[in-house]
Amino acid sequence: MQKTATPRPVRTVDAGPMASLAGLLREWLPRQRWFAGKDRPVTDLALVSMTELFPGCLHLLVHAGHGGVPTPGGTPPAGDCYQLLLGVRRHLSPRLGRALIGRAEEGPLAGLTVFDALQDPRSAQLLLERLRRPGTAGPLRFETAPSPTVPSGLVPRLMDAEQSNTSLVYGDAFILKLFRRVQPGINPDLEVPEALAEQDCRRVPAPVAWFRTTHPQEATLGVLQPFLRDAHDGWALALRALATGDDFTAQARQLGQATAEVHLALAAAFPTGAHDESVRTASAMTERLDAAAHAVPALRPYVPGLRAAFGTLVACDPGPPAQRIHGDLHLGQVLRAGRDWFVIDFEGEPSRPLAERRAAQSPVRDIAGMLRSFDYAARQRRPWRPEWARRCREAFCAGYADRAGWDPRKKHGLLRAYETDRAVYEVLYEARHRPDWLPVPMAAIERLAVRGG
Template sequence: MTPDKRLPDPQFFATYLERTRWFGGKGRGFTVTDVLRLGQVPGSSEDGTRAVIYLVELTYTDVAADAADRTDLYQVPLSFYTDPESRLDHAFVGWWEDPDHGWVHAYDALHDREAMACWLRSFAQAAEEESGPADSPSPLVFHRLPGHELDLEAHSALFSGEQSNSSVAFGEDALMKVFRRVTPGINPDIQIHEVLTRAGSEHVAGLYGWLDTVDAASGSVMQLAMLQQFLRTASDGFELAKTSVRNLYAEGDLHADEVGGDFAAEAARLGMAVAEVHEALRRAFEVGTVDAGFVAGQMRERLVAAQAVVPELAQHAAALRTLFEQVSTLGDVTVQRIHGDLHLGQTLRTSRGWKIVDFEGEPAKPLAERMLPDSAWRDVAGMLRSFDYAPHVVERTAADTDSEGGAQRAYRANEWATRNREAFVDAYIGREPTPAEMLLLRAYEADKAVYEAVYEARNRPSWIPIPLAAIARLAGTP
């Protein structure tokens, strides 16, 4: 990177990062080792608003000096004002002398409607041949896809919640996702959305454009944000599933297929949507094969690492190793581009059907690994685990307020999960699955449950029985 070195004190950024919701390094020791000024957002001067994007390099002190994950880059867009803006006190970053603008009060720009209007104008000005505004000296390049005229009068609204990125809605017209933690290279969320949008897929929010820059030293692109269709009236898939379970519990002794809130038809529609997205990705990206022994070996390695975190896995380890060994006999496994982190929380139900969101893959994985092809069965397994989680989360919540009827709730949770898992898989495959397919799916599901056990052990220990029960079922152990 060859940045503009007109920089404020790094401590301003360190202090601000530690109090944000999206910062992923909470609880870890770190220092801000560099601050890179990428440039001013084109169009910033049209109404006097000045918006500048910085990259903040962090170096963690809790890992070895040669560790691959020792540093992170975080994007911090700022808006500058000469005088304090009390409406933005909650987003205040610092006060310093800027070489271009003199003494400024700096605020996180995503909280500032005036600054966000600069982003929207820049997207609107971007030519369809994918260049930034012709008169802009900024290294920030706004790209547009044809087919949608942006509403430049729309006001911005920053979404709240625990997110690793930040999302800003522009009225009811568009949604911008700003990648807070950035990595040089193509972002899979942008790449896949572009491919599916150009292919006319009905199962994603249409991509309108994206923002990137180029690292002058390496020549690598760095993608900073994406603008897409705002699905304002959409409902979160996981929340819909939990509502269905609560309806089942409220219906006395009726079975899952007898209640008005039965979810199986939706599970089937979602299965068809995932199948269509996978088919579109097969047409757009290279399809290959990997040796099943390699797949099984990775599953075994993850199991060994997980046992160090979750001792309860020991009673299932032998059976899981046997399952993974069976996978190694399957020969070649077909791989392609997939979602990579698919579950009900990555789906939205709209009046026009299911939409799939967030194609970034597992955020903990390095970017290069998230771009690799994988088996489509990994996505299917992720959905099956989500269909298992929804009823058992509701079951556990109900137990907090009603100590009786636990056995009945557990029975009904398993019944709901089985019904919807089967509906999803039947619709996804559209035929009778082969024994090899079912073996591979079972192994991927077990592998995902092992991952969940580690996650719960570190984040929600009281939930660890959910993945452990699934592992016992998949491994055939008590």
């Protein structure tokens, strides 16, 4: 890792502009795809840090709360910290109309137009220039890998796919992921690919540059990696196969092999733990089930059967040792370029605490996530193709067994428990973000609630 260079003078803006921004952000934040509190009003906005990254562009970390009062020590009420890059201009070009946040009516920015700077090509280019060279900007630290060198002048484009972060592609050569929801500590999407690069694991693109903050605590803010320009994600490939009636089992088997190779590299790169602590894991799964059933009434009739699935976890074969895993593996997190599969997005589920996402866990959790994804794909077309999903699931597990040395299909109780836990997560997610998709995980819930389903 290349160390940061001597800091250059950068003006850190005080909290005064929040008098101009708070009202605008309170309206704008809940409309963003990556904002986690859509179902709750934003009642509190607190500035964590604000730095002028370059003229006309402010970098902010903002804590958004949803009710409650600060603790006696002054700690903000429960909520989330978000990373924002805001442009500030007297007038906004019509071509940036979609980026508009609003016009400040009071405070030090009164009369100025505020917009999402990541949708502005000029701001995006300046951000890449900042990433190309190690250095500092207030509390921000920019760092680079020894190679490759990132050229200047790459044309940016904002990816418009639904996701929990924001990604910019530069010249179809590099992709920058900016983490919107920020937690203290190193983000797995930097930590894991960097460690796998040292293991010479070619299944995961290595980090090229990244930046972080040191105030109020150290946290990863963004990672630049090579962009696989001719690659297609597994979700798109699966849907194409379904639409054309093509078989997908060969690809699924190769994907299982690639997943096992990544798991083996992760086990070599990070310390492994003991076999999964089944009692504690089952208890955590049950707690998540109870919380989801409280939020989604449709889940409640199936709770007894789902609890039984977690109960089998305690009595079943403990399975492989716990290790670092992907944490949110599905067809949208893998890319196929030529004949090779690549695994991306090691952030894990952003809704879960960072410490949990970085903890050693059973690799069966990743396998269950991919199996659920095949089921999701099969249900995108009518009539539903359960046999297509079953063949893909079998092929994936067979491919995994080829490389891993153990067969997930022989860990039936363990696999059922993790697949159930994943389906419960999906129910809660769909109910909050995509209600029309709720029948997809609910169909799995009905199956898994039956003993041995």
